[in-house]
Every structure is written in structure tokens, then in C-alpha cells.
Amino acid sequence: MRCWLFLLLLLTLPASAAEDIVSGLSQDQIEINSSYTGTDIVVFGTIERPSQAAGRDIVVVVRGPDTGITVRRRDRIAGVWVNSDAAKFTEMPAFYFLASTRPLNAIAGAEVLDRYGLGAMHLLPGTIVSHHDPLPFRQAAVRQLTAQGLYREAPGAIDFHSENLFKTVVPIPAAVARGQYNVEVYLFRGGDVESVQSTPFFIDQTGLERRLNNFAHNQPLGYGLLAVFMSLLFGWATSVLMRRPG
DSSP: OHHHHHHHHHHHOGGGGSOEEEEEESOSEEEEOTTOOOEEEEEEEEEESOOOSTTEEEEEEEEEEEEEEEEEEEEEETTEEEEEEEEEEEEEEEEEEEEESSOHHHHSOHHHHHHHTOSGGGOOOSOEEESSOSHHHHHHHHHHHHHTTSEEEEETOOEESSSSEEEEEEEEOTTOOSEEEEEEEEEEETTEEEEEEEEEEEEEEOHHHHHHHHHHHHOHHHHHHHHHHHHHHHHHHHHHHHOOOO
């Protein structure tokens, strides 16, 4: 009797038949050295227990690490440009990339996009310090990071190799920060998130750059004294080389 009840319970559980997503990365660590000029990683995945393709969308987001951003507004007063106001945002991603099967506003509503932080204009800071409406400052920060190549959105950049296998290429520019990044793959159906998977990867320096960076963070006083000494040494060497006899 208990066996029949158990089988009946399994048959009534809808979650086991729901669509799910499984994804992976071409590499989980990027090492930065003096010759690093940027690279690409490939995010790929498959849809398990697929339903019909109509009404289904994929969104891939790469973000991290969190950082604080200060945006200042400059106004001209008495012919001089001065900083008249500022806004500070915390827990904003230093790098943000999004690829999707369609434009985001065609995939889900603004409430859903805000909830998951999908789209640069839908990123919600951890805290905001501002005396006025922070929205124009947040928009200015996104525009600046986009101009620097650190924020990017690519609608239509998901390539399907079959009905259920997909991939996208994520460009990692040279100016990225060290730290942990997260790749999030969302499966949407009918405007709602059906499944999501998150995978971390890491960007770190290697070789001499890593040793200098660790020295600067672990022993800031010694690093500062060494920098001053090297500046004096190079200045003296330059004066000797440029000195003319007589």
C-alpha cells in the first residue's frame, strides 16, 4: 500500500517534469600579465526536459566583482567648472555583460528585470547616498562604464546549435578588475524565470604583476618607500645621462 502511495506522490509532483538548464564555461580562470590585451570565454549550455521552443528565451549575464562608484556633476559657476553635486553607489558590478535571445523588454517586464538585475539600467545598488534624485547619476555611471567597454549588452547574441544546445561568446577586456565573477544563465518562458544556473570564474594577475600587487596591498608603507626611492634613482640617472661636459 505504501508503495502505491509513493508512486502516486511521484506522479503528482510537477517539478520533476519542468524544464531545466545546464551550463558551463570554456575556462574558469583568466590570468592577467603585462601582455594581456583581453580574451574571450564561451558560455554554453543545454535545456533538459525541453518543452516547445515557442515562448522560450535564454539570458546570459556575466558580472563582478562588486565595487563602489561615485558620480559627480559639474556645473559652471562664475565661469569656473566646479563639482556641484555627487551620488555614491555601493555593490555595483565593475564588469557587466549580458547576452539574450531577444531584447530584454520583449522577454520580461520591468519588475522581473529589476528583481534579477537584468540589463544595466536595472542594476540596483546596495546603498545610495545622494541629496537629489539618484537616477540621472546612475544613468551617467552606466554610460561611462559602457564607453569604457566594461558594460555591454548584446541582444540576439545567443547561438543555438540545435533546438536545445546554445552558446554565446563573452569578451573580457583588458581593463577588467581582479576578483570573482559570476556567470548566470536564465531560462525564461512566458516572461517568467523557469530555471537559472550560476557558475563562478576568477580573474587574477600572474608573474611579476601579481607579486607587485600583493606587495602593494600587504605592505603599503614599504611599497610607497620603494616607489619614492625608484623615482629618485631614475631622476638622478636621467640627470647624469643628460648632463653635458663643460
